[in-house]
Amino acid sequence: MTLDSLSRDQLDAFLAEQQQAYADLQQAGLKLDITRGKPSADQLDLSEGLLTTPVEDHVSDGVDVRNYGGGTGLAELRAIFAELLGVPVDQLVAGNNASLSMMHDSIVFAMLHGTPGGSPWKDGPVKFLCPSPGYDRHFAICEHLGIEMIPVAMLEDGPDMAAVREHVADPAVKGIWIVPTYANPTGAVVSEQVAAELASLDTAAGDFRIFWDNAYAVHDLTDQHVKSADIVGLCSAAGHPDRPLMFASTSKITLAGSGVSFLAGSPDNVAWYLSHTAVRTIGPDKVNQLRHARFLGSPQGVLDLMARHREILAPKFEAVLRILSERLGPHDVATWTTPKGGYFVSLDVVDGTASRVVRLAKEAGISLTPAGASFPYGKDPRDRNIRIAPSFPPMAELTQAMEGLATCVLLAAAEKAVSA
Numbered sequence: 001m002t003l004d005s006l007s008r009d010q011l012d013a014f015l016a017e018q019q020q021a022y023a024d025l026q027q028a029g030l031k032l033d034i035t036r037g038k039p040s041a042d043q044l045d046l047s048e049g050l051l052t053t054p055v056e057d058h059v060s061d062g063v064d065v066r067n068y069g070g071g072t073g074l075a076e077l078r079a080i081f082a083e084l085l086g087v088p089v090d091q092l093v094a095g096n097n098a099s100l101s102m103m104h105d106s107i108v109f110a111m112l113h114g115t116p117g118g119s120p121w122k123d124g125p126v127k128f129l130c131p132s133p134g135y136d137r138h139f140a141i142c143e144h145l146g147i148e149m150i151p152v153a154m155l156e157d158g159p160d161m162a163a164v165r166e167h168v169a170d171p172a173v174k175g176i177w178i179v180p181t182y183a184n185p186t187g188a189v190v191s192e193q194v195a196a197e198l199a200s201l202d203t204a205a206g207d208f209r210i211f212w213d214n215a216y217a218v219h220d221l222t223d224q225h226v227k228s229a230d231i232v233g234l235c236s237a238a239g240h241p242d243r244p245l246m247f248a249s250t251s252k253i254t255l256a257g258s259g260v261s262f263l264a265g266s267p268d269n270v271a272w273y274l275s276h277t278a279v280r281t282i283g284p285d286k287v288n289q290l291r292h293a294r295f296l297g298s299p300q301g302v303l304d305l306m307a308r309h310r311e312i313l314a315p316k317f318e319a320v321l322r323i324l325s326e327r328l329g330p331h332d333v334a335t336w337t338t339p340k341g342g343y344f345v346s347l348d349v350v351d352g353t354a355s356r357v358v359r360l361a362k363e364a365g366i367s368l369t370p371a372g373a374s375f376p377y378g379k380d381p382r383d384r385n386i387r388i389a390p391s392f393p394p395m396a397e398l399t400q401a402m403e404g405l406a407t408c409v410l411l412a413a414a415e416k417a418v419s420a
Contacts, residue, residue, distance in 0.1 A: 134154060
């Protein structure tokens with residue numbers, strides 16, 4: 001029965017039942033963690049061969065990978081990922097293990113030096129549009145650098161374009177964060193229509209940038225591959241070739257701590273980026289890039305590896321969705337996404353109770369991402385969103401954590417209903 005259908009006596013009885021269930025949960029002495037979307041040990045084991053891939057000849061495209069240089073990264077690895085990302089290989093840079101570093105550096109370069117044809121962003125107010133719920137590390141970069149964040153709703157097909165159009169009339173709005181495929185945390189996929197509208201936007205800032213973080217481009221949870229919109233091509237066709245900066249990495253493909261990152265954009269954007277990175281580095285880890293090129297082999301090799309990841313991940317997501325449906329569905333106290341890829345499930349609980357749910361879970365030994373983490377400044381205006389990361393824990397621990405989370409959601413919902 002839904003909570004709003006219960007009489008007061010029934011509601012009191014339901015609250016007492018949830019309080020007892022929570023007391024039992026606390027007595028279980030759990031120590032579980034579903035905070036971040038890290039690959040599990042089983043997933044990392046899929047790429048253990050990367051560590052023993054022979055690179056004795058250590059030469060790629062005439063480059064001795066042991067030496068300095070090669071700021072763009074190895075051509076043969078770039079060729080593999082250029083095809084997967086749908087960009088020209090000469091407009092793709094391969095870096096070190098964190099695409100987050102590339103994002104951070106790109107914004108710092110823009111702040112200090114401006115973008116091609118533009119003045120330094122630091123010379124005036126800087127604002128970024130932040131589709132929400134969104135990726136907390138994007139928001140952390142903005143907050144760290146003093147960039148004002150403006151939340152806009154993240155819908156099933158991308159950001160709320162009516163809100164985006166309204167805000168880009170302000171010349172201080174210099175950019176927007178987008179995770180286009182299987183967005184963190186909702187699993188939304190930016191449609192071709194929305195991508196085309198982003199590409200052709202009339203913006204007051206001539207140096208407006210789309211930070212297109214394609215972190216989950218090949219991270220399907222079903223056997224249906226979802227192709228990302230071609231934002232680089234769309235922007236070029238719309239007369240704004242410098243507008244997008246695309247980012248990706250192998251962090252959740254091979255070894256998260258020893259992967260390769262990628263940046264793509266127009267020829268001018270790539271030259272701009274390399275002109276600044278040349279000051280702080282004399283080339284990326286090309287030995288690791290060569291290992292990746294040999295280990296992965298081809299675009300199909302990447303997709304084959306991701307199919308093996310899916311075999312590990314899909315049952316975990318199925319377990320999360322089953323428990324949410326069985327435990328919360330009958331009481332109409334929450335809604336959640338059913339992603340077809342990516343690393344997260346986005347859970348919306350009763351308004352005003354997400355912080356309480358996270359606190360209850362912590363006191364029962366279950367670590368969750370802080371309530372509000374998926375919003376700029378950590379402030380969820382409705383205090384309802386919780387990001388669930390099923391990937392890292394073993395199945396037994398994941399199901400324990402989800403059963404416990406469901407108990408906390410029901411208790412918080414009952415408390416609010418009784419107090420209303």
